[in-house]
Amino acid sequence: MDKLRISGGRPLEGTVRISGAKNAALPVMAATLLAPGVHRLRNVPRLRDTQTFARVLELLGAKVAFEDHLLMIDTLGVNSVEAPYELVKTMRASIYVLGPLLARFGRARVSLPGGCAWGPRPVNLHLTGLQAMGAALDIEHGYIVGNNVKLKGATVGFDVVSVGATVQLMMAAVLADGQTVLENVALEPDVTALGEVLIACGARIEGLGSRRLTIQGVSALRPIDATIIPDRIEAATFAAAAAMTRGKIRLEGVVPDHFEAALRKLEESGCAVQRGADSVTVTGPARPQAVNVVTQPFPGFPTDMQAQMIAVCALAGGTSVIEDTIYFDRFTHVPELARMGARIELKGNVAVVKGVDRLYGAQVMATDLRASASLVNAALAAQGETLIDRIYHLDRGYEALEKKLGALGAQIRRVN
Ligand code: EPZ
Numbered sequence: 001m002d003k004l005r006i007s008g009g010r011p012l013e014g015t016v017r018i019s020g021a022k023n024a025a026l027p028v029m030a031a032t033l034l035a036p037g038v039h040r041l042r043n044v045p046r047l048r049d050t051q052t053f054a055r056v057l058e059l060l061g062a063k064v065a066f067e068d069h070l071l072m073i074d075t076l077g078v079n080s081v082e083a084p085y086e087l088v089k090t091m092r093a094s095i096y097v098l099g100p101l102l103a104r105f106g107r108a109r110v111s112l113p114g115g116c117a118w119g120p121r122p123v124n125l126h127l128t129g130l131q132a133m134g135a136a137l138d139i140e141h142g143y144i145v146g147n148n149v150k151l152k153g154a155t156v157g158f159d160v161v162s163v164g165a166t167v168q169l170m171m172a173a174v175l176a177d178g179q180t181v182l183e184n185v186a187l188e189p190d191v192t193a194l195g196e197v198l199i200a201c202g203a204r205i206e207g208l209g210s211r212r213l214t215i216q217g218v219s220a221l222r223p224i225d226a227t228i229i230p231d232r233i234e235a236a237t238f239a240a241a242a243a244m245t246r247g248k249i250r251l252e253g254v255v256p257d258h259f260e261a262a263l264r265k266l267e268e269s270g271c272a273v274q275r276g277a278d279s280v281t282v283t284g285p286a287r288p289q290a291v292n293v294v295t296q297p298f299p300g301f302p303t304d305m306q307a308q309m310i311a312v313c314a315l316a317g318g319t320s321v322i323e324d325t326i327y328f329d330r331f332t333h334v335p336e337l338a339r340m341g342a343r344i345e346l347k348g349n350v351a352v353v354k355g356v357d358r359l360y361g362a363q364v365m366a367t368d369l370r371a372s373a374s375l376v377n378a379a380l381a382a383q384g385e386t387l388i389d390r391i392y393h394l395d396r397g398y399e400a401l402e403k404k405l406g407a408l409g410a411q412i413r414r415v416n
Pocket of ligand 1: 022023024092093121122123124125126127160161162163164165186190302303304326327370397
């Protein structure tokens with residue numbers, strides 16, 4: 001199994017081009033099922049997760065071809081409505097095919113995703129929303145099954161702000177009979193980007209960027225021809241690496257507003273941040289300062305940056321308090337950071353981080369995508385060598401990470 005060997009203690013310097021966003025590409029890939037035809041998606045990151053989603057689409061009968069970062073998906077020949085457990089268990093977002101299959105074929109058999117490294121991640125809002133739109137859904141042997149479904153417009157209010165449930169219902173509603181109103185929706189840039197892609201294909205959606213969407217169903221959509229937005233979490237992860245290594249990194253091909261909450265926290269910890277139209281330069285301080293963070297849905301501080309921010313605060317002057325309000329037990333990185341000398345006390349969904357002067361290289365294990373990113377950043381700042389095991393987690397969401405970090409002066413190698 002691949003590992004990363006990192007020799008730390010060097011400031012990272014230079015320019016890095018940010019890839020397309022995994023969490024924006026996956027729903028757009030699902031949306032290709034809504035319209036039979038050849039779809040063109042540009043700036044698609046080459047990741048394990050986009051490969052997995054391509055595999056799901058192929059199993060449904062689509063033809064999928066990558067040419068560098070251009071993804072062509074031909075959904076004319078889609079002839080199956082089953083998304084198998086073997087694939088869905090490896091990537092929860094596979095459930096995004098459910099709404100489009102019900103909308104286009106009136107049938108679907110999609111495995112329930114099951115849990116993940118950090119606790120239960122229910123999909124009840126996806127199911128209750130689709131049921132409100134008239135979908136009779138059964139759970140059979142771990143599969144969500146729907147037959148003879150004719151989706152119709154409805155008003156659906158989400159108890160919790162959910163990215164997944166929002167995109168699921170948006171895709172179900174664009175071809176439904178009548179008008180759907182979605183209330184308390186997620187505002188993440190991936191959601192807005194999906195809305196813009198659907199509108200460009202002929203969908204009728206009002207209220208994008210607000211917590212209330214009104215969607216008038218149409219009879220058909222045109223194939224997608226779109227460019228995936230840049231990955232704000234990848235960008236913010238590099239920014240955090242600059243903060244921890246006294247580095248200076250220019251992030252190119254970004255939308256600064258998409259990760260403003262993370263940039264503001266890094267500024268509060270002492271970074272200098274220069275925002276351009278499509279670039280951001282982050283200069284790390286001699287030593288970061290302690291900050292308090294509470295994760296929230298966009299535009300609040302993203303839970304997908306919680307682990308990386310805990311790593312920054314592990315080296316800060318003072319004590320930081322970091323609360324995750326989205327996932328209460330997303331802290332599997334904490335014991336691994338402690339192996340590198342971090343002092344972090346967990347109290348429920350709150351991490352109290354007492355900053356230390358330095359971290360030390362150690363053998364550590366990646367447990368999920370963002371936890372592994374925090375270990376990479378900690379290793380880049382640490383004294384000595386770190387060996388990170390199970391980096392397949394990283395490959396799910398960071399494209400060519402060691403190549404990009406190497407170009408910034410990092411001593412990093414993939415070994416097995
Ligand atoms: C998306 O997951 C992202 N994944 C996650 O990023 C991210 O952590 C999360 O949004 C929050 O920002 C993708 O976009 C593929 P949610 P999702 O539905 O859609 C509860 C990464 O690192 N909830 O917004 O699964 C849920 O338990 C990944 O790239 C329900 O209760 O998250 C959570 O507390 C990890 N019932 C909250 O809502 C539901 O039916 C937000 O979850 C759905 C969600």
